[in-house]
Amino acid sequence: LYKDNDVNIYGLSQIESLMHEVTGIRISYSGTATDLPKFRINSTGSGTTVGFEIIGSQLTISNVGSEGVSRDDLIAAWDAFPDKGLFNIEAVGADAGLIVSTGTLINLDPVPADSVTLDSIKNTKTALYAQIVSELAKRRIILPPSPGVAGIYATTDRQRGVWKAPANVSLNAVIAPTVKITSADQEQLNVDANAGKSVNAIRSFTGKGTLVWGARTLAGNDNAWRYVSVRRLFNMIEESTKKASYFAVFEPNDAATWLKVKAMIESFLYGIWQQGGLAGAKEDQAYFVNIGLGKTMTQQDILEGRMVVEIGIAAVRPAEFIILRFSHKLQEAG
Structure with a gap:
């Protein structure tokens, strides 16, 4: 324009x-x-x-x-x-x-x-x-792929959720990619045999337009973090739960505080599960939250003012548990 x-x-x-x-x-x-x-x-x-x-x-x-x-x-x-x-x-x-x-x-x-x-x-x-x-x-202009892909990420997040793979989505106002990639070409791009790096292709399909045709990360050989949607889902959950639990900083590092933090995180994960962001027919198959002395913390952790939370999440794809651990620095025992 x-x-x-x-x-x-x-x-x-x-x-x-x-x-x-x-x-x-x-x-x-x-x-x-x-x-x-x-x-x-x-x-x-x-x-x-x-x-x-x-x-x-x-x-x-x-x-x-x-x-x-x-x-x-x-x-x-x-x-x-x-x-x-x-x-x-x-x-x-x-x-x-x-x-x-x-x-x-x-x-x-x-x-x-x-x-x-x-x-x-x-x-x-x-x-x-x-x-x-x-x-x-x-006149036509040639644009790098990054702005269009970033727009696809934002659109997918808004319409479906961060857990939806930002792929098989059309790029609006794009006539065609400058390089035509075939299915055979993409087989070589999905996972490099030597480096294990994945490259997501942008391809044209008759009757469908120009689509982002891939949603892998550079960790192509890593089953846990192979997909963009899984990586971004975990990033979102980790950042959201850490920020939401800031209220516990300088609170007593005891069972009452642990219960509040656990309930808050479980409520958040339950909402994501209901929206289809987590795998599992039941809640306990979709996620778990552990916190407490003897579970995620030792007495030394408490003396040093650390509250450690452990979250397990069954990502929709792949449907397996991946463990996240983070801690907050709380007040130290006097």
């Missing part, structure tokens, strides 16, 4: 500006030269302040006074003038003094422009504008 005022057009002989500069101001006209645009500056007029009148392609600036008017005052009056038509007045260069009457009409002459923006020709050169817009619509 682009904005018309961000597109600069160079080297087109049919592009020109109709303008005239006088005493630090530039008067321009965005119509065509066949309109024969003109302007004049009068010292007097019907009002008491600087005024403007536009009749067709003729601009009259009045009431600049016998001694002239400052550039700032004239520009301010022009900015407040509502019916500018195809004319424009702007300051250019250094302030060259007072702007005085020209007496007679002055032509705005065509001046070739080095470049113009696309929006400046939208209303005056509609055929050229339409031609350029049509050509821009044919």
